[in-house]
Amino acid sequence: MIEPSWIAGLGAFLFCIGLVGIFTRKNAIIVLMCIEIMLNAVNLNFVAGAAHYENIDGWVYTSIAIAIAAAEVAVGLAIFLALYSQRGTISLDEVTLLKH
Amino acid sequence: MSEHSKSEWKLLFPVAAMILFPVIRHFMGFGPIDSAFLIVAVPLLVFPAILILGQMYKGEDWWKNQLKEGGIVALAGLAITLSLTVWLIIEFLVNHAALSQYADAEGTFSQGVIFDWIQFEIFDGASLIGTSTLSFGLWIDSVSLTVLFVAAFLCFLICWFAIGYMTTDPVNEDRNHRFFAEFILFSMGMFGMVLADSFLWLFIFWEIMGLCSYLLIGFYWEKPSAAAAAKKAFLTTRVGDVFLMVGLFMLYDLYHSLEFAVIFADPTMGGAITGDQLQWPLLLMFIGCVGKSAQFPLHVWLPDAMEGPTPVSALIHAATMVNAGLYLVARMFPIFSAEAFHGDLSDIAMLIAWIGGITACMAAFIAFVANDIKRVLAYSTMSQLAYIFTGLGAACWFANEGFEEFAVIAFGAALFHLFNHAMAKGMLFMASGSVIHEMHHAHDHVHLYDSGDEHDFDPQDMRNMGGLASKMPITSTAMMLGSMSIIGIPLIGGFWSKEGIVGQAWNVYLHGGEMILFPALLVLATAGMTGFYMSRMWFMTFAGKAKSESAEHVHEDTQWIKTPLVVLSIVTALSGFILACGEFAHWLADPSHSHLLTDLFAHPVDAILHELEIAFLPHDNTLKIVGWTAILLSACLGPFIAARLHGGPLSEGEQATPMTAWLVNLSGKVGHTEVGELATGGFATALHNRLYIDDLYEWIISKTLMPFARICAWIDKNWIDGVIKGIESGSQSTSTWLRQFTTGRASDYLLMAAVGMLVIVGILWGVA
Numbered sequence: 030m031i032e033p034s035w036i037a038g039l040g041a042f043l044f045c046i047g048l049v050g051i052f053t054r055k056n057a058i059i060v061l062m063c064i065e066i067m068l069n070a071v072n073l074n075f076v077a078g079a080a081h082y083e084n085i086d087g088w089v090y091t092s093i094a095i096a097i098a099a100a101e102v103a104v105g106l107a108i109f110l111a112l113y114s115q116r117g118t119i120s121l122d123e124v125t126l127l128k129h
Numbered sequence: 130m131s132e133h134s135k136s137e138w139k140l141l142f143p144v145a146a147m148i149l150f151p152v153i154r155h156f157m158g159f160g161p162i163d164s165a166f167l168i169v170a171v172p173l174l175v176f177p178a179i180l181i182l183g184q185m186y187k188g189e190d191w192w193k194n195q196l197k198e199g200g201i202v203a204l205a206g207l208a209i210t211l212s213l214t215v216w217l218i219i220e221f222l223v224n225h226a227a228l229s230q231y232a233d234a235e236g237t238f239s240q241g242v243i244f245d246w247i248q249f250e251i252f253d254g255a256s257l258i259g260t261s262t263l264s265f266g267l268w269i270d271s272v273s274l275t276v277l278f279v280a281a282f283l284c285f286l287i288c289w290f291a292i293g294y295m296t297t298d299p300v301n302e303d304r305n306h307r308f309f310a311e312f313i314l315f316s317m318g319m320f321g322m323v324l325a326d327s328f329l330w331l332f333i334f335w336e337i338m339g340l341c342s343y344l345l346i347g348f349y350w351e352k353p354s355a356a357a358a359a360k361k362a363f364l365t366t367r368v369g370d371v372f373l374m375v376g377l378f379m380l381y382d383l384y385h386s387l388e389f390a391v392i393f394a395d396p397t398m399g400g401a402i403t404g405d406q407l408q409w410p411l412l413l414m415f416i417g418c419v420g421k422s423a424q425f426p427l428h429v430w431l432p433d434a435m436e437g438p439t440p441v442s443a444l445i446h447a448a449t450m451v452n453a454g455l456y457l458v459a460r461m462f463p464i465f466s467a468e469a470f471h472g473d474l475s476d477i478a479m480l481i482a483w484i485g486g487i488t489a490c491m492a493a494f495i496a497f498v499a500n501d502i503k504r505v506l507a508y509s510t511m512s513q514l515a516y517i518f519t520g521l522g523a524a525c526w527f528a529n530e531g532f533e534e535f536a537v538i539a540f541g542a543a544l545f546h547l548f549n550h551a552m553a554k555g556m557l558f559m560a561s562g563s564v565i566h567e568m569h570h571a572h573d574h575v576h577l578y579d580s581g582d583e584h585d586f587d588p589q590d591m592r593n594m595g596g597l598a599s600k601m602p603i604t605s606t607a608m609m610l611g612s613m614s615i616i617g618i619p620l621i622g623g624f625w626s627k628e629g630i631v632g633q634a635w636n637v638y639l640h641g642g643e644m645i646l647f648p649a650l651l652v653l654a655t656a657g658m659t660g661f662y663m664s665r666m667w668f669m670t671f672a673g674k675a676k677s678e679s680a681e682h683v684h685e686d687t688q689w690i691k692t693p694l695v696v697l698s699i700v701t702a703l704s705g706f707i708l709a710c711g712e713f714a715h716w717l718a719d720p721s722h723s724h725l726l727t728d729l730f731a732h733p734v735d736a737i738l739h740e741l742e743i744a745f746l747p748h749d750n751t752l753k754i755v756g757w758t759a760i761l762l763s764a765c766l767g768p769f770i771a772a773r774l775h776g777g778p779l780s781e782g783e784q785a786t787p788m789t790a791w792l793v794n795l796s797g798k799v800g801h802t803e804v805g806e807l808a809t810g811g812f813a814t815a816l817h818n819r820l821y822i823d824d825l826y827e828w829i830i831s832k833t834l835m836p837f838a839r840i841c842a843w844i845d846k847n848w849i850d851g852v853i854k855g856i857e858s859g860s861q862s863t864s865t866w867l868r869q870f871t872t873g874r875a876s877d878y879l880l881m882a883a884v885g886m887l888v889i890v891g892i893l894w895g896v897a
Contacts, residue, residue: 052879054876125874
């Protein structure tokens with residue numbers, strides 16, 4: 030059995046990859062993918078914890094998180110489509126309405 | 130134009146209907162005292178109504194022509210108060226006994242508490258001593274009813290006059306609703322002050338009047354002189370008001386109440402209060418009266434207040450505000466007459482008489498040289514109010530020294546003079562307003578096609594008038610009767626009361642008050658001076674030949690201006706005689722032991738002969754000499770000199786009305802119109818400059834208050850503003866610095882959120 034700390038470390042590593050991706054990439058779809066990576070890094074921790082403590086709660090949270098993540102991707106992609114049809118771009122640098 | 134005037138009578142129907150208001154109240158089952166609070170409440174409600182409606186509908190035909198920009202509304206409100214006042218007076222006179230359920234003290238009624246205003250607890254250190262309540266109620270006795278009637282009657286007539294005076298002047302177009310709203314608020318202040326049952330509420334209404342006088346004097350706010358005059362009036366009366374307020378605090382400290390019922394019931398509080406303790410509060414309250422009634426040395430605001438529209442001058446300087454100070458002194462009278470204070474307060478009484486004597490003489494002197502018709506009247510007002518103060522001072526002295534019977538006579542004479550003066554002066558101001566109004570119109574008419582360089586023409590300057598007796602018959606007659614009343618021509622108006630005041634001032638001297646000799650001499654001399662300056666005003670305005678082109682084209686026009694003059698002419702001519710013979714003065718001072726008018730109706734001949742004997746043949750020889758000196762000075766010498774200097778026959782073909790023709794003819798016999806500038810000496814120059822009192826105040830203020838104000842301004846600018854400006858510029862630079870972080874890129878915000886999150890986690894880590 031793999032040490033839980035190793036799995037937690039992997040989760041943290043994945044989370045950081047996602048975080049850096051969000052900060053650095055400009056393409057909205059890539060940013061969305063990075064968010065998914067972060068989400069799954071958290072899921073990994075849940076699963077690892079559930080296995081270690083032999084408790085079903087972690088599995089339940091993970092399955093709910095996956096289901097909601099799917100829905101969230103669907104909504105996110107739909108927003109990007111609408112954004113593209115309106116502005117002709119999905120680069121996050123161009124979408125700076127908040128500033129004005 | 131006359132067609133137009135005739136149709137305007139219709140506008141008065143709703144006003145006339147308001148007279149039925151007391152009848153409705155009666156059938157609703159209320160008595161006059163239950164309804165008395167409406168005398169204050171109705172104007173208080175009409176005030177916002179006019180203001181709001183005027184602001185909403187100004188310029189519309191029905192508002193402008195049917196309601197005269199709110200004038201009819203104000204007049205209707207004043208008709209209600211006047212009818213309620215008359216109802217109250219009739220009830221007071223006729224059903225004296227039926228009112229006993231309201232009886233408070235002898236001859237006084239009050240409705241008790243109408244509402245409780247403030248309740249508070251009194252602590253001594255940390256322990257609760259008791260609770261106290263400041264409540265509002267009404268105080269009704271002969272003095273308050275008299276002043277209330279004067280105010281209500283004159284406010285009604287002056288409002289009537291103002292409708293004609295204000296709405297025909299294009300300058301006032303679409304802002305007259307402000308005038309009428311402030312006018313009725315002013316009336317409310319006066320009614321409230323007169324009816325208030327405590328010094329506290331008296332003071333509150335007093336201040337409302339102060340505010341309204343500021344607003345009304347500054348009605349032509351676009352004129353710098355009017356704005357300055359408004360400020361001057363407000364600040365000068367404020368000086369007196371501060372003293373009055375401190376005086377009321379001291380009074381409260383002594384009595385733990387400011388209600389008349391508490392103070393007058395036992396001015397000694399069961400022997401706990403001595404006369405020495407009361408000297409300071411009474412003195413300070415008197416200074417407040419001096420400010421409000423424009424007496425020396427706080428008189429400077431009154432002549433400048435003539436910058437307001439003429440109805441305002443009539444309202445403030447005759448009917449209401451200047452009477453407030455007199456009313457307050459009259460309210461202090463029961464304190465003077467408490468036996469326990471025997472002799473302790475006579476110095477204050479003497480001071481009141483001195484201030485009165487000095488002001489009477491000084492104002493009369495300045496009136497000698499005034500050429501502005503309204504300023505003559507303003508100085509005459511000061512002078513006549515000073516008479517009343519002298520009379521009240523004499524009354525207070527008698528009361529304090531224990532001469533009850535003389536105190537009653539002097540007190541009654543002083544307040545009787547208040548009545549006579551208010552009626553005559555209200556009419557004189559309205560008559561002068563009529564003259565000014567028509568001079569103004571005539572000037573516009575004559576110079577209609579001129580290029581308009583005539584800005585130096587002053588329609589108020591008597592040197593531009595002359596010979597108006599033929600063109601303004603009603604105005605000239607009214608002015609003649611009013612002047613006669615003020616002068617004290619025997620048998621007319623003010624004669625009865627002025628005779629009493631002068632006589633009682635000398636009577637004080639005869640009874641051991643040697644100090645009064647100076648003011649007594651002054652008021653005696655002023656009687657003659659009054660005869661001169663009032664006659665001078667009349668002759669300069671109405672007799673002789675027209676001194677300017679405009680004066681030849683003057684004519685009387687609208688009924689709105691003429692009707693109040695006619696009404697007041699009749700009142701002035703007759704009321705003095707009737708009331709004097711009807712024991713009015715005695716009733717004023719002591720309503721429970723005398724009956725107004727009943728003796729006159731029962732035995733007219735006896736009553737008249739009795740009064741004539743008192744006036745012309747008093748028993749004491751000194752008083753006889755004094756009385757006849759006053760009559761000769763005021764009725765003969767003064768008018769004769771005035772006629773000699775300023776009188777003269779009318780132009781060829783002009784005919785005065787029968788009422789005034791004899792006077793014009795008389796002046797034509799003795800007068801010669803070719804008189805140059807008469808008074809050019811040093812004293813006359815000083816008089817022209819109002820004896821340099823205004824300049825002296827200005828100099829004192831520029832040496833004391835102005836440097837202090839400059840220091841305050843510097844501190845304000847550099848320290849107080851500095852702090853605020855520092856906060857402002859600091860926050861501005863902070864926000865400029867922060868603004869560079871708002872890039873608008875979502876990833877930047879996310880980065881900041883992540884960093885912030887890490888920081889929070891770090892902090893929590895540290896805490897844990």
